[in-house]
Amino acid sequence: MSLNRTQIVDWLYRCGDIFTKESDFLTGLDKEIGDADHGLNMHRGFSKVVEKLPSIADKDIGFILKNTGMTLLSNVGGASGPLFGTFFIRAAQVTQAHQSLTLDELYLMIREGADGVVNRGKAEPGDKTMCDVWLPVVDSLRQSSEQHLSIAAALDTACEVAERAAHATITMQARKGRASYLGERSIGHQDPGATSVLFMVQMLGRRRQRVRKLRWVNLVIVSHSARLGEGVGELARQMLINDGCKLAIAAGIDDPDSPIGTDPLKVMEAIESVADTDHVLVMMDIGSALLSAETALDLLDPAIAAKVRLCAAPLVEGTLAATVSAASGAGIDKVIADAMSALEAKRVQLGLPSPTSDAAPAPMLADDGDTKSVSVIINNHNGLHVRPASKLVAALAGFNADLLLEKNGKCVKPDSLNQIALLQVRRNDKLRPAGPRSGCRRGAGGVSGAGRR
Missing domain, CATH: 3.30.1340.10 (HPr-like)
Incomplete structure (x- = not known):
């Protein structure tokens, strides 16, 4: 399977569409940490690209990409013009005379373009720039190429990687461009350049745009004690620099004379309040907390109940581990696994033996030239x-x-x-x-x- 010239042209048309549709959104991101013009610049630049596509659509892929890069250089303002322009111009160098691209050739195209951006912008990983998406995408395509995946499967994986990488820029402190002047105040905002790269990768993979849906797993804390539940929630929220995970608390009962206990209706309402996601993980303390959670599942709408998983992990350590995992964009199985192994570090620090005999061996550095x-x-x-x-x-x-x-x-x-x-x-x-x-x-x-x- 390969990507042909027509599909590359269609990709550029889709980029034009997404930057028109999301111009205000990108400008809103840039308003927080930049000049509030990124969306306008990308819309203007790709509108010009789209205007020129009919006259060059019958050329080879290298010619089309070079023309795209030159157009962006001339029409996108600020630092984005040279950076996005460089990506396409460098990508064109390895696709000259090509009418189609295999996965290996697509990987080389993206790698060459991304290397050009890194060299042009002098950015390092973690600097909160578009490189924080380009580099993970390049590595994802490399791995897919080595595994001989189809282009469709490789791009699907690359889209997932790009979504998480763009999301990860929220927690970073900007160290390049105007955003770097804000210092720690740049933390908490998604980088607009990284988001534009995400859009481009999604359009290449024909993926539905999902950048605003940052939550895959939300958490509910169930405890007999209102004070304990609120305390665990307070600790967990200290782990949240972004809004990648919602927390809800169902703790104690509404009886001033005997406030210790759990209420299935409270648990149900807490789950419903954070059900705007793929999965809801319920963390519980002891005894009737589990019974209340199970009863709440029976009371919920079946469509919501199907999203819910109950977790056997220790309440405090498990909730902290699950919160960090969920906020990073991990899937439900990974979030549960992290919660369930939350006591391992404490066990190691105390020098206690592992409770299981089938513990996974510790990872080791590879002794090869690629590492x-x-x-x-x-x-x-x-x-x-x-x-x-x-x-x-x-x-x-x-x-x-x-x-x-x-x-x-x-x-x-x-x-x-x-x-x-x-x-x-x-x-x-x-x-x-x-x-x-x-x-x-x-x-x-x-x-x-x-x-x-």
Whole structure:
């Protein structure tokens, strides 16, 4: 299977459509951390691209992409013009005379364009730029090519990666462009350039635009004690720099003389309040909390009840781990797995044996020429404690790479709060992100950002 010239032209038409449709949305993102003109610039530039497409649609793919790049250079203002223009011009260099593209050739096209953007903008992974989406997408296509997937499957995976990568920029502090002047105030806003790249990837994969739907798993906390439930909720919300996960609390009963207990109706209402998502995970403390949750499922509309999963994890540690995992865009099975393993770091720190004999072996760095690494010193006074660790999970959430994090010979996959906690990272410790070239760079950027004071 291949992408032919007509499909590339259709992709550019779809880009024109999405930047017209989402001009105000992109400008709104840019208003928070930039010049409030990104949406207008992208709309203007791709409108010109669309105007020229009929006259060049019969040319080869390289010619079409080069013409697109030159048009964007001339019509998109600010830094976006040179960056998006460079992407297409560099992509054109490896597609000259092509009438169609295999997956390997598509990967080379995107990689060449993304490398051009990185070189032009001098951005590092984690700087809160469009590179924070381009690089994960490149790595995703590389892996799909190595696995000999179909182009459709590869683009479907790339779209998922791009969605999570764009979402991950919310937690990053901008270190390039006008947004960098805001310092820590740039945290909490999705990068408009990264969002534009997301749109382009989605249009290439013919995917429905989903950037506004940032939640896949929401949580409900069920406790016998209203104070305990609110306290766990307060802790969990400290992990949320963005709105990637909603929390609802159903705790205690409305009886001033005997307030300890659980109410199935409260649980039902809490689930309904956060059911605007793919899944709802219910975290419970003891005894009748489970009975109340099961009763609530019987009372719910079947369509909502089908979204709900009940979790056996410990309430406090499990809720924190699940919140970080859900906010990073993980699916329901990964969120549950992270919640269920939430006590592992505490067990290791206390030197207690594993309760199971079939624990997975610890990951190890590959001894090959493809694995790159870089050392980062943690300057945070309290080390890589729970909040910076959750920030690191979010920063790396969209990156589809075999990335490991190493300290003194011990390696973990930095894809959950639990895994990072196993390293027990303190101030002045040296961490070494390791993986493929682009993964290593993104890992270093994420660790550096999380480990600052």
